[in-house]
Structure formats: C-alpha cells, structure tokens
Amino acid sequence: MRNAHYWILGLLLLHAAAKIELAMGRTPICRCGTIRLWQNEVLSPENSQQIADWYTLSHIVHGLIFYAALAWAAPRAALGLRALIAFAVEIAWEVTENTDWAIARYREATIALGYHGDSVLNSVSDMLTTLLGFWLAARLPVWASVVLALGLEALALAVIRDNLTLNLLMLLYPLQSILNWQAAP
Template sequence: MRLPRPGRTAFALAAIALAMAAILLAMGRVPICACGTVKLWHGAVNSAENSQHLADWYSLSHLVHGLLFYAGFRALAPRAGSGARAVMAALLEAAWEVVENTPMVIDRYREATAALGYSGDSVVNSLADFGFMLLGFLIAARLPWWASVLLGLGMELLALAVIRDNLTLNVLMLLYPVEAIRRWQAALPG
C-alpha cells in the first residue's frame, strides 16, 4: 500500500513528533538519560536507565501499538487514506506519550506495577517509542492481517518470557492491578 502525498504525511508526522517533544520538555521531562549518554539499546528493565535510551524491551510494545493502530484505524476510518490513518495513529501515540509521562500516571505505575523505580521516559525515548509505533504501523500496512496478528503475539510472548511484562500486562496492571501478577513480575532479577 502506497502512502498518498508522502510529503504532506511526512511533514504532519514530523510536526506531531516535534510538538510531542516540546510538550514533554515543557513538562520538565529530561531530554536524554540523566546518565549523560544515549544508548542504542538498554536491556536492564529494573534500572534507573530503563525508558531513557533509544530502544529497550518496551520498544516491542510500541511496535505492537503500531500493529493495533493500523488495524483499528483501518476499521474505524476505512475511507481515509493510509497517510491520514498514519497521522491519526501518530496523534494517538503522541497523546499517550504525554499522558504516560504525567506525575499521575508515573505514580500509578509505581504503585500498581512492578516498576517501583520508574521515573518516566526521557524525551529521546519518547521520540524513539513514537518511531517504533510508526514502524509497526508500516509493517502492518504491508503484511496480511494474519501475519500482523502472529507478529504481535510473538512480540508479546517474547517480552513476557524475557522481562515478565508486555503491552497486555502493562494495560491490565495499570487499569486493574492483580497482586499475584505484580509479585510474579517482581521476581525478575535486576
């Protein structure tokens, strides 16, 4: 599937990303990790550097966002072009990144999940998460629906096996915490 008017779509996506970054900076989010470096990958979940670098285990969740947003906006806006649907997905992802980094949601993560030391995302991590969502969206646009489902399930199972967390558990624990799941997640070595 070809994106119509790729210049306009790219401009809109870049504008959304820049607006998101500006809002996050205005909220007091750190631009990069307080450690002073930007790593391509940071795999330690239970560390102060989690969600501070370009990619981590939660990047898989943002790829899954893209797969889900593609399916959702294709169903909700069937007449919209793929570029318009990508912009809708980008707006939703940017809104989530801003909400996720509010003190209320950060505190909720700390009290309801195993993320006891979570301090929110750096702006560079939020921008990378935004990019991972777009990558998932583009992958879904090119795969048959069943392949997107298998890919999404595979990423969820991989994250579950490696870090005892994934998008499904993240949403569940944020909305309706289950103490048994929290104890199981907390058993993961640092």
C-alpha cells in the same frame, strides 16, 4: 492531501510532543549522560531512558493495533491520513504517560517502582516505533501481523515478565499475584 503533507504534519506533532515533554520536566536524554541504542536491563535507571528497551516491542504492537483499528474504522481514508491519526494517538499516549499522575500510577500499580518517566529521546523513539508497527501492518498479511503481535507480546512476557497486555491490566486493575510473579527473581 499529498504524502509530503502528512510527513510535515507528523514532524510538527513530533516536535510539539518533544517540547511539551521538556516543559513537563522530562529529561532530554538519560541522566547518566550517555546515549545507547538498547537498554537490556528493565530494573535499571536507564530503562525508558535510552533509544530502545524491552518496552519498545509494545510500541510496535501499538502500530499493528492502530493499523487494524483504522483499517476497520476508516477503510477509505488515505493510508497517510490513517498513519497520521495513529501517530497522533501514540503521541497523546506518550505525553499522557509522562505526566506526573501517570508516572505515580506506574510506580503504584506496576513493577516500575523507580520509574521517573521516559527521557524525551526514549519517548520520541517510542512514537516512531509505533510508525514502524503501522508500516509493517500495512505491508504484511493480516495473519502475519497477528502472529507478529502475539510473538512480540510472548517474547516480552518470557524475557521481562511484562508486556503491553500486562501493563494495561496492571494500570487498570492491579493484581497482587501478577505483581508478585513479576517481582520474583
């Protein structure tokens, strides 16, 4: 396949995901009616509603991880195909993450008490940010990708007391001690 075909398929997947999320009742943009590039406050009704927020960092990490996993699992596959697979996995994650079941789980097990799901704008941005992580991993030496992933995880942990690692842990095996620490002022 040519690179243009991967781009076209990726755009079709992105379009389908946005339509699915709209059909699931996700709002196109923040209910506040404004569009911002960055939402700094995690415990805000605009978190996961704007283009980017602190959880955007975890989607860069997704891209780094997907690149590494696919480089290992399918080293002879074209880079465009691996990027499309990573994008499809991220799209599946985002759509699943915005189901009523997953939203309820986030509210139950994490600090996201008032979470109502991502806006479609935020979700699409998260999907595209994963491609940024994948792109970076394709160009950086392995050690730099590892340092970047660890650095992004450490930054989010230091600033918002949450990151991809804790998010997954709390979804799969919630620990009250971590929840207490995350909720502390």
